[in-house]
Structure formats: C-alpha cells, structure tokens
Amino acid sequence: MPRPLPEHVQEVTGGDSAAIREHILDAAYRVIVARGLAGASTRAIATEAEIGAGTIYNYFNNRLQPLAHAMLRRIELLSRPVSDLPGRAGKHTVAVNLRYYASCISSTLDELVPLGAAAFSDPKLLAAMRAEHANGESVHSSVNILSKYLLAEQRLGRIRATADHRTAAEIVFRICHDQAFHRYLEGGSMKPETLTREIDFVAEALTSGSGS
Amino acid sequence: MPRPLPEHVQEVTGGDSAAIREHILDAAYRVIVARGLAGASTRAIATEAEIGAGTIYNYFNNRLQPLAHAMLRRIELLSRPVSDLPGRAGKHTVAVNLRYYASCISSTLDELVPLGAAAFSDPKLLAAMRAEHANGESVHSSVNILSKYLLAEQRLGRIRATADHRTAAEIVFRICHDQAFHRYLEGGSMKPETLTREIDFVAEALTSGSGS
Amino acid sequence: MPRPLPEHVQEVTGGDSAAIREHILDAAYRVIVARGLAGASTRAIATEAEIGAGTIYNYFNNRLQPLAHAMLRRIELLSRPVSDLPGRAGKHTVAVNLRYYASCISSTLDELVPLGAAAFSDPKLLAAMRAEHANGESVHSSVNILSKYLLAEQRLGRIRATADHRTAAEIVFRICHDQAFHRYLEGGSMKPETLTREIDFVAEALTSGSGS
Amino acid sequence: MPRPLPEHVQEVTGGDSAAIREHILDAAYRVIVARGLAGASTRAIATEAEIGAGTIYNYFNNRLQPLAHAMLRRIELLSRPVSDLPGRAGKHTVAVNLRYYASCISSTLDELVPLGAAAFSDPKLLAAMRAEHANGESVHSSVNILSKYLLAEQRLGRIRATADHRTAAEIVFRICHDQAFHRYLEGGSMKPETLTREIDFVAEALTSGSGS
DNA sequence: AATGAATGAGATTTCATTCAT
DNA sequence: CATGAATGAAATCTCATTCAT
Numbered sequence: 001m002p003r004p005l006p007e008h009v010q011e012v013t014g015g016d017s018a019a020i021r022e023h024i025l026d027a028a029y030r031v032i033v034a035r036g037l038a039g040a041s042t043r044a045i046a047t048e049a050e051i052g053a054g055t056i057y058n059y060f061n062n063r064l065q066p067l068a069h070a071m072l073r074r075i076e077l078l079s080r081p082v083s084d085l086p087g088r089a090g091k092h093t094v095a096v097n098l099r100y101y102a103s104c105i106s107s108t109l110d111e112l113v114p115l116g117a118a119a120f121s122d123p124k125l126l127a128a129m130r131a132e133h134a135n136g137e138s139v140h141s142s143v144n145i146l147s148k149y150l151l152a153e154q155r156l157g158r159i160r161a162t163a164d165h166r167t168a169a170e171i172v173f174r175i176c177h178d179q180a181f182h183r184y185l186e187g188g189s190m191k192p193e194t195l196t197r198e199i200d201f202v203a204e205a206l207t208s209g210s211g212s
Numbered sequence: 213m214p215r216p217l218p219e220h221v222q223e224v225t226g227g228d229s230a231a232i233r234e235h236i237l238d239a240a241y242r243v244i245v246a247r248g249l250a251g252a253s254t255r256a257i258a259t260e261a262e263i264g265a266g267t268i269y270n271y272f273n274n275r276l277q278p279l280a281h282a283m284l285r286r287i288e289l290l291s292r293p294v295s296d297l298p299g300r301a302g303k304h305t306v307a308v309n310l311r312y313y314a315s316c317i318s319s320t321l322d323e324l325v326p327l328g329a330a331a332f333s334d335p336k337l338l339a340a341m342r343a344e345h346a347n348g349e350s351v352h353s354s355v356n357i358l359s360k361y362l363l364a365e366q367r368l369g370r371i372r373a374t375a376d377h378r379t380a381a382e383i384v385f386r387i388c389h390d391q392a393f394h395r396y397l398e399g400g401s402m403k404p405e406t407l408t409r410e411i412d413f414v415a416e417a418l419t420s421g422s423g424s
Numbered sequence: 425m426p427r428p429l430p431e432h433v434q435e436v437t438g439g440d441s442a443a444i445r446e447h448i449l450d451a452a453y454r455v456i457v458a459r460g461l462a463g464a465s466t467r468a469i470a471t472e473a474e475i476g477a478g479t480i481y482n483y484f485n486n487r488l489q490p491l492a493h494a495m496l497r498r499i500e501l502l503s504r505p506v507s508d509l510p511g512r513a514g515k516h517t518v519a520v521n522l523r524y525y526a527s528c529i530s531s532t533l534d535e536l537v538p539l540g541a542a543a544f545s546d547p548k549l550l551a552a553m554r555a556e557h558a559n560g561e562s563v564h565s566s567v568n569i570l571s572k573y574l575l576a577e578q579r580l581g582r583i584r585a586t587a588d589h590r591t592a593a594e595i596v597f598r599i600c601h602d603q604a605f606h607r608y609l610e611g612g613s614m615k616p617e618t619l620t621r622e623i624d625f626v627a628e629a630l631t632s633g634s635g636s
Numbered sequence: 637m638p639r640p641l642p643e644h645v646q647e648v649t650g651g652d653s654a655a656i657r658e659h660i661l662d663a664a665y666r667v668i669v670a671r672g673l674a675g676a677s678t679r680a681i682a683t684e685a686e687i688g689a690g691t692i693y694n695y696f697n698n699r700l701q702p703l704a705h706a707m708l709r710r711i712e713l714l715s716r717p718v719s720d721l722p723g724r725a726g727k728h729t730v731a732v733n734l735r736y737y738a739s740c741i742s743s744t745l746d747e748l749v750p751l752g753a754a755a756f757s758d759p760k761l762l763a764a765m766r767a768e769h770a771n772g773e774s775v776h777s778s779v780n781i782l783s784k785y786l787l788a789e790q791r792l793g794r795i796r797a798t799a800d801h802r803t804a805a806e807i808v809f810r811i812c813h814d815q816a817f818h819r820y821l822e823g824g825s826m827k828p829e830t831l832t833r834e835i836d837f838v839a840e841a842l843t844s845g846s847g848s
Numbered sequence: 849a850a851t852g853a854a855t856g857a858g859a860t861t862t863c864a865t866t867c868a869t
Numbered sequence: 870c871a872t873g874a875a876t877g878a879a880a881t882c883t884c885a886t887t888c889a890t
Contacts, residue, residue: 216888216889253879253880253881254880254881255879255881265882266882269881269882269883274882275880275881275882
C-alpha cells in the first residue's frame with residue numbers, strides 16, 4: 001500500500017502521467033520480445049515495470065491495450081534509420097543504395113516480425129491494434145522514403161524514365177519484410193545473399209536501359 | 213456416461229479411427245480461423261467437432277498436436293492449385309501467366325497467413341510444428357513450380373536469356389505472400405490492382421529486351 | 425469478482441497475512457483428517473477455509489506445500505503433553521508412570537497416524553515434507569523424555585541397574601505407535617487392556633529384581 | 637474387440653475365471669509397489685496384466701476392489717516364512733530364535749509397509765479393505781506362530797513360567813512392524829543393531845530367572 | 849466374455865480484474 | 870493515485886466407468 005510510485009520509477013518518469021504510460025509500454029514491449037505474447041501477462045508487465053499489478057489499470061482499460069500500444073509504437077520507429085536515404089541519390093550505385101536500405105530496415109523488421117505475427121494470433125488483439133491506430137501509416141512512411149529516393153534517381157537519369165518507382169519501392173519493401181518473416185520461421189538459417197540477389201534483380205530492372 | 217459418438221459424427225466418419233482424427237483436425241482448423249489461436253482451446257475444438265472434451269486425448273497427446281497437424285495439413289494444399297502452370301508456357305503472355313499464378317496462390321495464402329502467423333506467437337507451437345513435419349517443403353514446391361515455368365518460357369525465348377528465373381520466382385512469391393499478410397492486417401482494405409502492378413513490374417523486368 | 429476476505433475469516437485472522445496462512449493450514453489439517461489425503465484437494469481446503477479457490481496460491485506454491493506444512497505443524501505437538509514425565513520419577517509406580525506416558529502420547533499418535541501414513545502414499549508428498557523440515561526430531565524428543573525419566577528411576581533404584589533404559593524407552597514408544605496404527609486400521613475395535621498389558625510387561629522387565 | 641484373452645494371459649491362467657482374477661491381482665500388486673497407490677490406475681493395472689481396460693470390470697466392481705484384494709493377499713503371505721519357528725523350540729537360544737523370527741518377517745514387512753500406509757491415504761480404500769476381509773487375521777497368524785513357539789519354550793522351562801508369552805509375542809511383532817515403518821520413513825538409514833537390541837531386551841525379560 | 853473408445857467430472861494451476869486500504 | 874490480496878472463470882489434462890461391437 002505505499003502510495004507513491006517506487007523511487008526508481010519516480011526518477012525515470014518524474015511522476016508525469018504520460019511518462020508513466022510510456023514507461024509501462026516499454027516494459028510491455030520488453031516482455032513480449034523476451035517471453036512471447038503468451039507470456040505477456042499483466043503481472044509480468046507490472047513486474048518488469050516495477051509497479052504494482054493494479055497500477056496498470058489506472059493507465060489502460062484492459063490487458064490488450066498496452067500490448068497493442070507497445071507494438072504500434074515500435075512500428076513507428078521503423079522509418080527512422082533510413083531517413084538519410086534520399087540524400088544518397090546520385091551517389092554510389094542504385095543497387096548499392098537499395099542494399100543499404102534493405103540492410104537498414106531488416107534489423108528493425110526482425111524485431112517487428114514476432115510482434116506482428118503475435119498480433120495475428122488473437123483476433124481481439126488485432127482488433128485492438130486496428131482500433132488504436134489507423135495502422136500501416138508508418139510502414140508506408142518507410143516505403144515513401146524509398147519511393148522518394150527512387151524518384152530522385154529517376155530525375156537524375158540513373159533510373160529508366162518508364163519505370164514505376166512507386167511499385168518498385170513496394171516490391172523492395174515486400175522482399176525485405178517477407179525475408180524477415182522467413183528468417184524468423186527458419187530460425188536464421190537463410191543465406192544473406194538471397195536478399196542481395198533479389199534486391200539486385202529489382203535494381204537491374206530499374207536501371208537497365210537507362211542512360212547510366 | 214460414455215456413449216458412442218453422436219450420430220452426426222458417426223455418419224460423417226463411419227466410426228473409422230483415422231476419419232475421426234481428420235474430423236477433429238477439421239474442427240481445429242475451423243476454430244483457429246474463426247477465433248484465433250488463442251481461442252482454440254481443447255474445449256472449443258471438442259465443441260466444434262461435437263465430441264466430448266476428453267475424446268481429443270484419445271487421438272492426440274496434448275493440446276498443440278491437433279493444432280500443428282491441422283495447420284500443416286492446410287499448408288500442404290498450397291502447391292496444388294498451380295500444378296498446371298508449367299503447361300502454360302508459351303501460351304498467353306508472361307504477365308498474364310504470372311497474374312494467374314498470383315491469383316491461384318493468393319486465395320490459399322489468405323487462408324494460411326493467419327495460421328502461419330499464429331504459429332509464431334507461441335514458441336512451443338512452432339516447435340511442435342517443426343517436430344511434426346520438416347516444414348517449408350510445400351512452400352518451396354510452390355516456388356519451384358513457378359521457377360520451372362519461368363525456365364520453360366526462357367527456353368522458348370519469351371524471357372530474356374540473362375534473367376535469373378529463380379530469383380524472379382522468389383520475388384513473385386514474396387509479393388504474393390506479403391500482400392496476403394497485409395490484406396489480413398488491414399482487414400481486406402487493399403486494392404487488388406496493387407498486386408497486379410507489382411506482378412507486372414516483374415514480368416516487364418523479365419521480358420523487356422527479349423525477342424517477344 | 426474480487427472481494428475482501430469473508431467476514432468470518434476476517435474476524436478470525438484479523439487480516440494478518442501470517443494468520444491467514446495458519447488459517448489455511450488448519451483447514452488443510454481438518455480436511456486431511458476428515459477425508460483423507462486423497463480427498464484433500466485444493467478446492468476442498470479452500471472450501472473448508474471459506475476462501476476462494478485461487479487464494480491458496482497466494483500463500484503456497486503448489487498443492488503439496490500446505491499439506492506438508494499442516495502435517496509437520498501437528499507432529500511438533502507430539503512431545504508437548506509428556507514434558508512433565510521426568511518429574512514423576514520416584515512417585516507412583518513405574519508401571520503407572522509408563523501407562524501415563526502411553527495414554528498421553530496415544531491420543532496424539534491417533535491423530536498423527538493417518539497423517540504420517542498418508543504421507544507415505546505419495547512419494548512426492550514425502551519429499552515435500554522432507555524438504556520442509558528435517559523431520560523425525562519431534563518423535564525422537566518424545567522418546568528422549570521417556571528415556572530421561574527411566575534413567576531417573578534407575579538412579580533412584582526403582583529400576584534394575586542392568587536394564588537398558590534407552591532400549592526400553594524405544595520399545596514403549598513402538599508399542600504405542602504400532603497400537604495407534606492398528607487402532608486406526610481396525611477402526612477402533614482394539615481392546616484398551618492390550619496396551620496396558622504390553623506396557624506392564626516392559627515395566628515388569630525393568631523392575632523385576634530391583635530393590636523396590 | 638478380440639474375444640479371447642491374449643495368448644500370453646491365456647497360457648498363464650488357462651482361461652479359468654479364478655485364475656484370471658489372481659492374474660489381475662498380481663498385476664495390481666506390482667503396479668502399487670512400482671508406482672505407488674496414486675499411480676495404480678485401472679489403466680495401469682490393465683496394461684500390466686496385458687488385458688483390456690474394461691476387462692477388469694468383469695472381475696471387480698470398482699477400482700478399489702482389486703487394490704484391496706491385492707494388498708490383503710500379500711498380507712497372508714506374511715506368516716509363511718516362519719512356519720518352522722515352533723520346531724526350533726529347545727534349540728539354539730531364545731534370543732537367537734527371536735532374532736530369526738524378526739529377520740524372517742522383516743523383509744515381508746518392508747514390502748507391506750508402503751501398502752498399508754497407502755491404504756490409509758484413502759478412507760474409501762480402507763473401508764474397502766475392511767469390507768473385503770475381517771482383517772488382522774493373517775497378522776494374527778504370524779503372532780500366533782510366535783506365541784506358540786514361546787509357549788513351547790515355556791513348557792521346556794527355557795522361559796520363566798510367570799511370563800506372559802502372548803503379550804511378549806505381540807511386543808516382538810510390534811517392534812518388527814514399527815521398525816519396518818521407520819526404515820521406510822527414514823529411507824533405510826536405521827542401524828540394524830537397533831532391532832537386535834530391542835529383541836534381546838524382550839528375550840532377556842522372558843528368560844531371566846528361568847532355570848536355564 | 850473381452851474390448852477399448854467415448855465421456856464428463858474433477859484436479860491443479862494461472863490470470864485478468866476489482867477494490868479496500 | 871498506488872497497491873496487491875482476493876477471486877472465480879477457464880484451461881489443460883487424467884481417469885473411472887460404460888457399453889456397442
């Protein structure tokens with residue numbers, strides 16, 4: 001029955017309500033990654049966050065809300081690491097830049113796959129995620145950055161004028177996403193050159209016949 | 213207390229032991245699709261199969277076995293619908309044939325995605341599936357058929373000689389798989405032309421510069 | 425769904441955590457005695473204690489812990505009632521004092537026999553009991569008190585100097601223990617003079633030929 | 637649905653109804669000893685007896701009957717090994733003969749203790765045992781043989797005329813029984829000389845002052 | 849008479865959620 | 870507000886018993 005939050009949490013959050021929410025979301029994320037969705041009980045999250053079990057219900061209405069929130073928040077981080085991609089237009093080669101993009105988002109995708117897959121296992125959780133956020137936004141932003149880069153290259157003449165840069169961007173993203181999925185499924189036994197080969201195929205499709 | 217199988221089940225299975233197993237697997241599959249993996253309790257499956265709760269344990273050793281079995285059985289159906297693809301080499305256009313392939317496997321993938329993704333959420337279930345079957349076979353066979361078809365087209369000169377037909381097959385499959393994934397995630401709000409556009413991009417990459 | 429402890433329990437325990445533990449142990453003991461170990465399900469104990477079924481797991485980790493605890497707690501009471509025995513040396517007769525000892529511990533043994541025997545039926549419970557406590561202590565202490573008394577009598581010359589007081593004490597205890605065992609087995613149909621006769625036999629063996 | 641008993645059982649029992657009963661009781665005994673009372677399910681017994689699970693109910697009315705029978709049958713074997721004891725009257729010494737008796741029945745008692753203790757864990761089983769047999773008979777027969785032997789010795793003048801041979805026999809039996817009990821409880825860590833010391837105490841009580 | 853599949857009661861254990869403090 | 874004990878629903882799994890074959 002100690003009224004104030006434990007010191008440790010107090011320090012981190014400053015007692016700010018929104019900060020405590022975030023603190024709980026972080027804990028939820030760590031628990032999901034470490035122990036799977038099935039292991040993400042409210043108790044486990046409360047323990048990880050070093051708060052009382054009941055405290056969660058002061059910030060969320062039910063068990064699924066923090067899980068859905070935590071997963072969505074993570075998805076938003078996806079586009080962060082490649083924000084510098086458009087600046088590389090004209091430098092290196094298109095193939096090299098696509099490989100750079102692929103390697104940037106792949107590590108994030110590797111984290112997201114188990115989360116996304118977990119979301120599917122429970123229709124209620126999926127609904128909760130859909131309710132929490134008009135999802136897909138952030139995924140799109142990652143594709144958008146790539147698309148923007150390809151457009152820049154096209155203007156520079158390093159990509160065929162007739163190529164559909166938007167579609168190409170989608171394909172590249174799908175390749176990365178699907179490969180992350182299979183990496184997880186197969187337990188990491190996939191050869192890295194598979195990714196390279198497929199990315200290069202798209203690069204070739206984009207550049208063949210261009211002036212470069 | 214113990215009674216013979218209810219008439220309804222008796223009729224369907226004829227009392228054959230193997231048939232009852234299948235009957236239970238069908239029920240398990242229906243429950244997973246309808247209520248998610250989290251909702252696929254032994255009781256729910258028994259109810260769906262219209263049998264007693266304990267009866268499941270006469271046919272399976274634990275709760276995961278029927279789930280793993282049911283999912284694997286479904287995955288095996290994946291390559292079935294496109295077995296006629298190689299025979300289409302030389303007919304229609306490459307783009308049309310790839311669209312045909314995509315539409316064939318997409319409906320199956322739409323069924324499989326929730327199952328496969330669900331399997332990820334529970335490490336124990338994933339292990340059970342791996343134990344039941346050296347999986348991935350069927351997925352590969354679907355890619356293999358596509359690859360075989362592309363090779364045939366290449367020999368017919370309808371695809372550039374320098375194109376990597378294996379890589380192209382992989383990419384097409386990934387596009388289909390990933391789209392199914394997002395269709396499920398977004399609740400079916402994806403426009404069908406997105407798939408067509410991406411498939412056509414690959415077809416164009418393969419055929420541009422070929423003699424046809 | 426969650427409510428405070430029912431009034432009745434609240435009154436008895438005052439809400440103190442340790443008191444509730446004891447309250448549960450008492451209930452466990454009553455259930456074992458009344459319905460046997462096989463009947464001592466967690467649910468039965470919870471009902472007897474007038475608490476919710478899940479509450480037991482707030483105080484114990486598994487079903488065996490409260491049983492083992494309850495039994496050990498009772499065993500500790502064994503040596504209590506005869507602590508005044510050594511003070512009787514020189515008073516009454518040896519036979520009378522041994523009868524006194526026998527009648528004192530017999531009622532306690534009658535309680536313990538079903539518990540101790542029950543412990544044997546489940547190897548896991550036996551292990552749990554051994555884990556909870558290096559048992560046997562209390563049994564020995566009861567024998568020790570008797571042995572001490574006999575030694576005192578020997579020094580007073582009321583017992584033959586050549587008699588082995590330690591061995592005699594063991595035999596008397598065994599007689600009491602084994603009789604309790606058979607009383608329980610036969611459902612109480614044993615004649616009380618059987619005990620007296622056997623005790624007197626030992627008394628006679630100890631005193632015959634002594635100076636008294 | 638095979639009508640005849642399996643060959644193996646047919647051979648052993650000759651198809652005789654009483655023999656099959658015994659065959660099942662043997663199996664029940666083996667299961668209890670090997671896996672404890674908790675492990676003695678009807679299924680386990682049927683498997684051990686190599687018969688169908690339902691077949692047991694053609695010979696017994698419920699689960700407890702074969703267990704009670706099996707245990708009682710074993711108790712009857714108790715007096716077997718010492719039937720030659722009365723013939724030893726007049727030979728060796730009384731102490732040696734009592735030790736002989738003790739060592740004979742102790743090994744059987746070691747087998748019986750877990751069975752007897754197991755019986756206590758379930759009031760219903762205990763009632764079943766009481767119902768099956770006016771029990772104690774066989775135990776008494778073991779005591780009777782010892783009593784008979786002591787009487788013979790008394791007539792030979794090797795035991796004091798005033799000694800109560802019946803009571804002495806009971807005490808010796810109790811010592812053996814209780815020691816077996818504690819051997820089991822302590823896991824065999826009891827020193828064998830404890831038994832000898834106690835037996836000799838009784839022998840001394842019987843013989844001291846006799847003519848021999 | 850032998851069989852064993854079918855059954856549901858019941859055992860243990862977990863966990864989301866509430867609410868008195 | 871924060872807390873965590875209390876709770877009962879629900880999940881998995883076992884097993885004695887019956888009965889159609």
